Amino acid sequence: MAAISFRNVTKRFGAKVAVSNVSFEVPEGSAFGLIGPNGAGKTTSFSMMAGFIRSTDGSVTVLDHVPTDVAALGSRLSVLPQDAILPPRDQVGELLVFLANLQGIGPERREKCARDVLEEVGGKDWWKTRCGELSHGMAKRVQLAQALLGEPTVILLDEPTAGLDPRAAHEVREIISRRKRAESTLVISSHNLQELETLCDFAAILDRGQLVAKGSMSELTGAGREVIFQLAPKKGTREIGVVPEAVLAAISGVKRVLVDRDRLIVSFDPTALEAEDVIQSVLEALFASGLRIGGVTKGQGLEKRVMDLTDA
Amino acid sequence: MNPLAEIVALFVRELLRSLRSGKAVILATLSFLVGSALALGITRLEESELIRSASDPAHMMEFREQAYSAFVGMSAAHKLVESPLEVAGIAWINVFFCPLLITLIGFDAMSSDLQFRSVRYFTSRARRSSIYLAKMLGVFALISTILLVIASLGWTVVIANGIAAPAVTLKWGVRFWISTLPIVLAWTSIAMLIGSQFKTPMLSLLTTFVGFFGVWVFGVAFSHYFHSEALGWIYPGTFTPMLITLEPADLGKGLAGTLGSTVLTSGLGVYLFTQRDV
Structure with a gap:
């Protein structure tokens, strides 16, 4: 069943067509990546899912409701908007409690929920800090915290690790992975293809x-139909061998x-073989021929695929 | 969450936000200055001179009736003769200045949240209509309080100068203040309708000024020029005389006019806000 559905969706801003006749579905309980270069329409699509903007044509539904139907969606949909500034004068704890209140979380649970999500993003000491005094990385975590409030069924995350240092980005990915295991439907829009390849199922x-x-x-x-072997030169030479x-x-x-220089690409029928079987059989044959292997990857990798599909 | 609870929660937040902002200090200062200027003006009024010169009470009543009749007609003026002119004057000046205050306070109620997209944290959790109405009511509550502070300064001078007894001053002062509230609400609603169309607060400020001036041009200038009563309904101040009288029919007309204008403009504002991209 689809948690989110895009049917022939078009969005125009004046004469500019930002999204043109796009259709796809986000399976329930999956982690779904929205991928594309700048100007591809990722944030526009994301904003339509979140109910920030309306489609010009076609229909967008989230859990079978239009995204602007807040009364029906209630606390089941939560959003981390990329470029929305937290209200600068609000204290972090106070803001989270207020948002929890708007989500319909009862007064007895509000503060605990707010403290839990703040702790989850590593910000338990920021309760009394004003949002305007947070660094970029801290603000990003608080933004993530508000998206995790309650138990949302669908979580939309726009560039969740943008602008974070590697450690902070890693920690945010860990948090997202935990939510993925909790079976929420996640939609992640990001430029970081490695991150999306790791986190997303679709x-x-x-x-x-x-x-x-x-x-x-x-x-x-192509991970289910192609394996790439990185061939290494023989010791003391530049020769790979035959x-x-x-x-x-x-x-x-x-x-x-x-064979493409030092890369060996083996395509297979996914109905007859699994990638692991191919790896084992090919490695045996390569070792028998005295070849050395530098690495093995399933498929071409998302980055290569995106580069092939999108214009420079 | 039901719509009413949403509006209450967002309204309380708006009030706290306004009180915490630097604007609150500026507005408190402005209120004090306007109130003080008003208080000084009161001591110069002709009636004050009459009181100081221990004029005949009958002469005083006649003077008041004539003064009131110019604004509300003879029948209503007769019922207002007990109220000191200074106290009514304070209310009148408040009505005159309230569009300026509403513009200065309310211009960024929506546009600042739209500009930095902070509103997105709320639109995914609360109905847009609740957000809009809560912000409007937040501005209305703040303006009403400021006008009460300004009026209170004036009343203090009225009492301190012996122009009227404390009980009389407060009775009529509070009544006149309450009478101005529908007008404040109508102006606030117009300001919200205009201001919420823009993401840039400065643009919102300028357009609200232009919008209010337009309302004055159509509702006052054109209304007089073309002798059109209907055009006058555009201008909320038109209803001031009706609202301060004790005549039920006039009061009804005044309330219908101001509240009708509020429903119309806020209804349009809510509709546009629910349709727009944030």
């Missing part, structure tokens, strides 16, 4: 307002073997 790739690919992360990266292409091609289920 994704939609947008470019210039158009949907250019959608599906499971495995389908998008790849036994005929032997590899003869493995049952292997469809194609391609």
Whole structure:
């Protein structure tokens, strides 16, 4: 079942078409990535899901309701907007308690919920700090905290790690992973493709307002039908050696073997083989031929896929 | 959360936000200055001179009736003769200045949240109509309080100068202040409608000024020029005489006019806010 549904959605700002006839569904309980370069329509799509803006044509639904139907969605939808500044004069704790109140969390639970999420993002000492006095990284965590308030069914996160130092970004990813395990539906819009590849099960790739690919992360990266072996030179030489292409091609289920300089790309039929079987069989053949292996990856990686699909 | 609870929660937050902002100090100072100027003016009024010169009470009543009749008609003026002119004058001046105060206080009620998109933390949790109405009521409550402070300074001078007894001053002062509230609400609603269309507070401020001036031009200048009573309804101040009288029919008209204007403008404001991108 779909937690979020986009059906032939178009959004125009005056003459400019920001999103054009886009359709996709976010499966319930999944982590879904919105991917694309600047100007692709990610934030516009995200804003339509969050109910910040309305589509010009087509329909967007979240848990079978229009996103602006706050009364119906209640506390089931929560949002981390990328570029929304926290009210500068509000103290962090007071703001979180107030937002919890608006979400309908009872007075006996409000403060505890607020303190719990603040602790979860590593900010338990910021309770009395005014939002305007927070550093960028601290503010980002408080923004994340407000999105985690209560027990939302759908959490929308726009660039959750943008502008954070590597440690803080890692910690935020850990928090998101925990929520993913808690079976919330997550939608993450990000430029960080490695992050999305790690966190997400499904994704939609947008470019210039158009949907250019959608599906499971495995389908998008080719992880379920392609394995790439990084070939290393023999000790003391620059020579890789001879790849036994005929032997590899003869493995049952292997469809194609391609050697591209120091990379060996093996495509296979996913209905006949799993990637792990291919890795084992190919490695055996390569070792038997005296070749050295520098690394193995399933699929091309999201970055390569996005580069192929989107214009520079 | 039900809409009423949402409005109350957001309204309380708006009030606290206003009181905490630097604007509160500026407005408190402004209130004191306007109130003081008003108090000085009171001591110069002709009636005050009459009182100081221990004029005949009958002459005083006649003087008041004539003065009131110019604004509310003879029948209503007769019922207002017990109220000191100074106290009514304070209310009148408040009504005159309230658009300025509303512009200065309310111009960024919505636009500041729209500019930095802070409103997004609230639109995903509360109905937009609740957000809009709570902000409007927040501005209204603040303005009403400021006008009460300004009036209180004036009343103090009235009492201290022996122009009227404390009980009389307070009785009529509070009554006149309450009478001005529908007018304040109508102006606040117009200001919110205009101000909420812009994301830049400065643009919102300027447009609210222009909008209010437009309301004056149509509701006062054009109304007089074209002898059109209907045009006068655009201007909330038109209803002041009706609201301060004790004539039920006039009071009803005044309330219908101001509250009708409020419902119309805030209804339009809510509709536009629910349709717009934030």
